[in-house]
Amino acid sequence: MFLRVERLTKRFGGLLAVNDVTFSIEQGKINAIIGPNGAGKSTFFNLISGLHRPTSGTITFKGRDITRLPANERAKLGIARTFQTTHLFEQATVMDNVIIGHRLRTSSNLFDAILRTKRHRREEQACKEKAMEVLDFVGLTDVADRMVANLSQEQKKRAAFALALATDPELVLLDEPAAGINPDETEGLEELIVNMVQRGLTVCLIEHKMSMIMKIADRIMVLNYGEKIAEGTPEEVKNNEAVIQAYLGG
Ligand code: ADP
Numbered sequence: 001m002f003l004r005v006e007r008l009t010k011r012f013g014g015l016l017a018v019n020d021v022t023f024s025i026e027q028g029k030i031n032a033i034i035g036p037n038g039a040g041k042s043t044f045f046n047l048i049s050g051l052h053r054p055t056s057g058t059i060t061f062k063g064r065d066i067t068r069l070p071a072n073e074r075a076k077l078g079i080a081r082t083f084q085t086t087h088l089f090e091q092a093t094v095m096d097n098v099i100i101g102h103r104l105r106t107s108s109n110l111f112d113a114i115l116r117t118k119r120h121r122r123e124e125q126a127c128k129e130k131a132m133e134v135l136d137f138v139g140l141t142d143v144a145d146r147m148v149a150n151l152s153q154e155q156k157k158r159a160a161f162a163l164a165l166a167t168d169p170e171l172v173l174l175d176e177p178a179a180g181i182n183p184d185e186t187e188g189l190e191e192l193i194v195n196m197v198q199r200g201l202t203v204c205l206i207e208h209k210m211s212m213i214m215k216i217a218d219r220i221m222v223l224n225y226g227e228k229i230a231e232g233t234p235e236e237v238k239n240n241e242a243v244i245q246a247y248l249g250g
């Protein structure tokens, strides 16, 4: 079993954002999560990546219970993510974003991240090489020294992928990567995601663009009001009555 969540629940006051969800992310596949706005998709990612603690339920990664592990420890174990709105430093270069991002994600706090910057020059060099490698993979080598503020929306998405890949993950959680970009650019991102899986990564993808999901997802979980209402291949999910109702009713 690669990643398994069992009866996972997250309550915000009276709201059940994720309600008793049991689901496995299969290794080497593109696992997708869809559902109407507010269905609990991003919260589900926050629970897996360690940004939020579940109200109840368990998360197991490669046989280890990680339910109570802090986010930086999960990053070190191989779980990486992107956010729905890209978390980039606009006034820093693409390269520096990848390096700083790597440090912030694997440190226990900002102070620790700064200390590591000052103390470990050798670590710095290794970081830079890793950054070059992931920027090459996402196709941003040419703009590595450019300020993020000057990138196109699509390049910013690719930079966010690079940040996630810099920690050498096994599992990458992508939260609506194609939001706010045009169809041509979306195709480029689809290719990139397929390449990630071909390189041995496992992907879990939240996306609203149904054409993208239907094209590249191996399997889909559908959330509605925090609950899993369906799971299966794109073909199975497309024809599921509960899913059609959730979208039409929502
Ligand atoms: P989705 O990503 O599927 O659109 P979210 O996971 O962002 O949905 O949100 C699910 C529900 O949980 C929404 O009703 C949202 O308002 C609520 N929610 C998300 N995060 C928080 C939070 N930190 N505090 C309170 N409510 C939250």
Ligand code: MG
Pocket: 041, 042, 043, 084
């Ligand atoms: Mg969301």
